[in-house]
Amino acid sequence: MASHVGEEISGCPTTERVQTIFSTIAPRYDRFNRISSLGLDRSWRRRAVRYAGIAPADQVLDLAAGTGDLTMAILRYAEPAGLLSTDFVPEMLEVGEQKASRYQGETLVSFAVVDAQALPFHDDAYDVVTVGFGVRNMPDRAANFREVRRVLKPGGRYAVLEFSRPSPAPFRAVYHLYLRHVIPALGALLTRDRRAFEYLNKSIEAFPGRVALARELHEAGFSQVQWHTMTFGIVAVHIATK
Numbered sequence: 001m002a003s004h005v006g007e008e009i010s011g012c013p014t015t016e017r018v019q020t021i022f023s024t025i026a027p028r029y030d031r032f033n034r035i036s037s038l039g040l041d042r043s044w045r046r047r048a049v050r051y052a053g054i055a056p057a058d059q060v061l062d063l064a065a066g067t068g069d070l071t072m073a074i075l076r077y078a079e080p081a082g083l084l085s086t087d088f089v090p091e092m093l094e095v096g097e098q099k100a101s102r103y104q105g106e107t108l109v110s111f112a113v114v115d116a117q118a119l120p121f122h123d124d125a126y127d128v129v130t131v132g133f134g135v136r137n138m139p140d141r142a143a144n145f146r147e148v149r150r151v152l153k154p155g156g157r158y159a160v161l162e163f164s165r166p167s168p169a170p171f172r173a174v175y176h177l178y179l180r181h182v183i184p185a186l187g188a189l190l191t192r193d194r195r196a197f198e199y200l201n202k203s204i205e206a207f208p209g210r211v212a213l214a215r216e217l218h219e220a221g222f223s224q225v226q227w228h229t230m231t232f233g234i235v236a237v238h239i240a241t242k
């Protein structure tokens with residue numbers, strides 16, 4: 001990683017930083033998620049799948065799929081005809097492939113190393129595109145939104161699950177203390193990489209709020225954008241329709 005001891009960590013993603021962080025923490029990513037979210041992350045993904053409104057005949061593309069937890073939630077709760085799970089860090093994707101190897105349902109599931117900001121797919125290819133906790137880590141979010149819109153069929157939906165800003169003020173104060181102090185300490189304990197988690201919490205604080213994110217999706221050309229909040233607004237899923 002191109003940062004040094006004592007150097008202030010920023011919440012702005014760079015491709016090099018993001019790839020270094022996730023290739024390093026891949027084997028411990030799931031355990032960190034479960035513990036740091038107090039087990040809530042599974043229900044966030046389950047609800048995101050429900051809001052995405054995936055139909056049995058759909059072709060679905062999961063971007064920045066990491067270790068495959070959203071991919072597995074799609075298989076478990078939606079079972080579309082086809083599901084392509086992608087990420088640009090092979091070490092993360094390999095964990096997801098192992099999980100999916102135990103899947104015995106009807107969906108045709110496959111995996112590919114793909115940069116979500118430059119999609120190697122033709123126009124109008126997918127019914128639904130999903131991303132869980134991924135767009136916050138993309139240096140060029142607008143490029144991702146344009147690309148997703150391009151590969152979606154007319155009327156197709158982009159489901160963006162991401163950290164947001166909790167609304168009740170007292171809760172927000174406690175949450176920020178948790179982000180700034182508990183998350184890096186927990187990250188250091190589980191992965192010995194405190195600075196990776198300092199970046200992750202700063203990236204959460206730097207990420208736009210719900211209205212601003214909806215505006216960005218509109219600006220990328222999506223015709224309709226709705227959002228649903230979860231756990232006092234810690235997390236939101238935006239559903240953008242092409």
Ligand SMILES: C[S@@+](CC[C@H](N)C(=O)[O-])C[C@H]1O[C@@H](n2cnc3c(N)ncnc32)[C@H](O)[C@@H]1O
Binds near residue numbers: 114117134138
């Ligand atoms: C916090 S993890 C989320 C993984 C998974 N979606 C989940 O719900 O747990 C973020 C993932 O985004 C991936 N990522 C970030 N930028 C990306 C990009 N431009 N293209 C593809 N993957 C990207 C990282 O490699 C990492 O695996």
